[in-house]
Amino acid sequence: MATTSSGTITSVTSNGTSRITGLSSGIDVDSLVEQLMSAEQYKLNRLKQQQQLATWRQEQYREMTTSVTAFADKYLNTLSSSSMLSQSTYTQFAATSSSSAVTVKAGATATAATHTIEVSQLATAATLASSGGITANIQGSTAADFTAAQGSSFVLTVDGTSRTVTLGADAQDVEDLQEAVDTAVGADKVTVSVDDEGLLIFSAAADSGVQQITLAAPSSGGSALTALGFSSSDSLTNRLSTTDTLETVAAKLGTAFSFNDEGQLSFTMNDIAFTFDMDDTLAEMISEINSSDAGVTMKYDSLSDQLSLTATETGAGATLVASEDGGTFLAAVLNQATAGTDAKLTLDGQSLTRSANTLTVDGVTYTLNSVTTEAATIGVTRDTDAIYDAINNFITDYNSLIDLINTKISEDYDSDYPPLTAAQEAEMSESEIEKWNEQATTGLLHSDSMLQNMLSSLRETMLTVVAGQSATFYTIGITTGTYDEKGKLHIDEDKLKAALESNPGEVMDLFCQQSTSYSGTTTVRSLTSSERAVRYKEEGIAYRFYDVLQDYIGTTRDLSGNKGLLLEKAGMENDASNTDNILTDQLNDLAARIEAEEERLEAKETQYYNKYTYMETYISTLTAQLAVFSSDSSSS
Known part of the structure; x- marks a missing residue:
C-alpha cells in the first residue's frame, strides 16, 4: 500500500486502486468503510462456518470408518489370526508331552487323542x-636373546584377561621365562617351549581349558618381544580374526x-x-x-x-x-x-523315518529335541479356554465399537457454539479457542440415521436363526444387556464353555457357517437384494456381521456402482472415495461460493471507497474555489 499527501487530501493506493481518504470532509473514511464492510461480512462468515462444520463432520465420519474398518480387519478378515470367519478359531487344541525330548503343537485339524512316541535317532545335517584347532601356536621368527630381554616385559592375554609378564634381571633361559609367565597368569595355563632352532613357542597347557592366547607390547616401558624373537610381522595370537x-x-x-x-x-x-x-x-x-x-x-x-x-x-x-x-x-x-542322518522314531507303534526333526501327523506337529529313554506320552485336548478367549475378545471389542458409535449419535449439538470467525478468534486465547471448538464439535453426528441403521442391522444379525442350526447366541450364553446399554452383549462364561465342551461344532457353525448358495467374502457386494436375503439366512453370525459392515465400509462397488455408505458420505484416505464423496462435493461447492463472496466483498469495498473519493475530490475542489473568491474579495 502506497500513501501520498497533498494539502488536505491523502491518496492511498491499495491493490492497484487509488483511493482518496483525506479529511477534506472531516469524515474518517477508513473507519466508515470498515463498519460498512463489517455488515457485509455476515454472509461470508456464514459460508465459512458451514465449511468448517462440514469439515468437522467429515473428520468424524472418517473416524467412525477407521474404527469400524479396524474391527472388521481384526475379526472379519479370513487372513487375520483372530478371524471369526475361520473354522480354525473354533477348532483349537492344546497338546502336552510327558518328555522334554519331544515338544508338540496341535493344529486346527487335530483331534482329541493320546499318542505315544519314541525317538531312537535325531536328524542331523551333513x-x-x-x-581340531586350525590356528598355529604363537611362535617367534628368530632365536630368543634372554640377556637382551632381562628387565623388560610384555602383555600376555589369556581368554580375555591381560597380565604383564616381566623378566627378571637374571633371566637366562626358557625356564626363567616360564616362571615369569606362571607368576603373571598362574601355573599350568600357558606353556612356553623352544624348538630346535631356538624359536620360542607359546601354547595352551594340556588339559588347562585355555583357548585364546595373545601377546602384546606393554603400554609403557621396554618391550621384551623383540628380544624374545618376535617381529611385527609375526602372528601374536593363536586364534583367527574374521577381519x-x-x-x-x-x-x-x-x-x-x-x-x-x-x-x-x-x-x-x-x-x-x-x-x-x-x-x-x-x-x-x-x-x-x-x-x-x-x-x-x-x-x-x-x-x-x-x-x-x-x-x-x-x-x-x-x-x-x-x-x-x-x-x-x-x-x-x-x-x-x-554325513547327515535321518530321524528315526516310533509313533503309536508305527516306525517312521524323516529327514527333519519336525513332522506333522493328523494335525499334530512333533518337534524332536533328543533321543528318548522311554516312550513319551502326548495328550491332545480341545483348548476350550483359547476358543472362549477368541469369542470373548470379539464380543469385548464389539461392545467397545458400538459404545463409541452410540456415544457419537447420542451427543447433543449446541447451536450456541458455532465455529468461530477469524475476528472472534483474534479476541480469544488459545485455551479459550480449544474449549470453544471442543463444544462446537460435539453432537455433529447426533441421531445420525446411517450410523443408527448400521447398529440396528448388527443387532438384527444375532436375532435371526441360522439355517440348519438349533444353537443361538442365547443358548450358548451370549445375551444383550439392558435397554440403556444400547445393544451391548454379555457372556455367561460357564454356559459358553459348557457349549464349547459339549457341542463345539454347533458353536462354530453358529458363527462361521457359510452360505451354500453364495459363499465366501468376495461375492456379497455383487449380489441382488433377493440373493442377499438367501445368503443372510444361510450364513453364520460372523458372516452376517461381515456383510452388514461391508454395506458401510466396503471399498468394492455394488451393483449400483456405489461403495460403502460411510465412504460415499465422507470418503476414506488411500481410496478413490477420498475425493469422491458427498461431503467433499459439499466442501468444494462451499469453497467456490466463498471465493465468489470474497470477490463480491472486494468489489463492494472498492465501490464504497470510490463514492467517498468522489465526495472528497468535490469538497476539496469546492474548498479551493472558495479560497480564491475569498482572496479576490479581500484584495478589492
Whole structure:
C-alpha cells in the first residue's frame, strides 16, 4: 500500500486502486468503510462456518470408518489370526508331552487323542569341519636373546584377561621365562617351549581349558618381544580374526592351505560356484557363502578354533557336496566330513523315518529335541479356554465399537457454539479457542440415521436363526444387556464353555457357517437384494456381521456402482472415495461460493471507497474555489 499527501487530501493506493481518504470532509473514511464492510461480512462468515462444520463432520465420519474398518480387519478378515470367519478359531487344541525330548503343537485339524512316541535317532545335517584347532601356536621368527630381554616385559592375554609378564634381571633361559609367565597368569595355563632352532613357542597347557592366547607390547616401558624373537610381522595370537585376509589366515594356520594359479580360492558347494581373492577377508567369505543359495552355513568358532561348513537341510543324502578347483582350502581346513542322518522314531507303534526333526501327523506337529529313554506320552485336548478367549475378545471389542458409535449419535449439538470467525478468534486465547471448538464439535453426528441403521442391522444379525442350526447366541450364553446399554452383549462364561465342551461344532457353525448358495467374502457386494436375503439366512453370525459392515465400509462397488455408505458420505484416505464423496462435493461447492463472496466483498469495498473519493475530490475542489473568491474579495 502506497500513501501520498497533498494539502488536505491523502491518496492511498491499495491493490492497484487509488483511493482518496483525506479529511477534506472531516469524515474518517477508513473507519466508515470498515463498519460498512463489517455488515457485509455476515454472509461470508456464514459460508465459512458451514465449511468448517462440514469439515468437522467429515473428520468424524472418517473416524467412525477407521474404527469400524479396524474391527472388521481384526475379526472379519479370513487372513487375520483372530478371524471369526475361520473354522480354525473354533477348532483349537492344546497338546502336552510327558518328555522334554519331544515338544508338540496341535493344529486346527487335530483331534482329541493320546499318542505315544519314541525317538531312537535325531536328524542331523551333513558337515565339513576342521578335525581340531586350525590356528598355529604363537611362535617367534628368530632365536630368543634372554640377556637382551632381562628387565623388560610384555602383555600376555589369556581368554580375555591381560597380565604383564616381566623378566627378571637374571633371566637366562626358557625356564626363567616360564616362571615369569606362571607368576603373571598362574601355573599350568600357558606353556612356553623352544624348538630346535631356538624359536620360542607359546601354547595352551594340556588339559588347562585355555583357548585364546595373545601377546602384546606393554603400554609403557621396554618391550621384551623383540628380544624374545618376535617381529611385527609375526602372528601374536593363536586364534583367527574374521577381519584377517585369506592370505593372513593361510599364514596363521598350523597346516597352511594354498591358492590356485590365479591366487584365488575357487570351489563349488551344492552346484554354486564361489571365487575369493587373497585380500578378501574371512568375514567376507563367510557372509557371501551364507547369503547364497548353496544351502550351507559357514562358521568360525573361536572357542574351539574350528571352521565348519554345515548343510542347512538335515537328513541323509547329498545335502552337502563340495569340490575345489586348484587350491587346497577344503583339503587342509575342512578336512573332516560327517554325513547327515535321518530321524528315526516310533509313533503309536508305527516306525517312521524323516529327514527333519519336525513332522506333522493328523494335525499334530512333533518337534524332536533328543533321543528318548522311554516312550513319551502326548495328550491332545480341545483348548476350550483359547476358543472362549477368541469369542470373548470379539464380543469385548464389539461392545467397545458400538459404545463409541452410540456415544457419537447420542451427543447433543449446541447451536450456541458455532465455529468461530477469524475476528472472534483474534479476541480469544488459545485455551479459550480449544474449549470453544471442543463444544462446537460435539453432537455433529447426533441421531445420525446411517450410523443408527448400521447398529440396528448388527443387532438384527444375532436375532435371526441360522439355517440348519438349533444353537443361538442365547443358548450358548451370549445375551444383550439392558435397554440403556444400547445393544451391548454379555457372556455367561460357564454356559459358553459348557457349549464349547459339549457341542463345539454347533458353536462354530453358529458363527462361521457359510452360505451354500453364495459363499465366501468376495461375492456379497455383487449380489441382488433377493440373493442377499438367501445368503443372510444361510450364513453364520460372523458372516452376517461381515456383510452388514461391508454395506458401510466396503471399498468394492455394488451393483449400483456405489461403495460403502460411510465412504460415499465422507470418503476414506488411500481410496478413490477420498475425493469422491458427498461431503467433499459439499466442501468444494462451499469453497467456490466463498471465493465468489470474497470477490463480491472486494468489489463492494472498492465501490464504497470510490463514492467517498468522489465526495472528497468535490469538497476539496469546492474548498479551493472558495479560497480564491475569498482572496479576490479581500484584495478589492
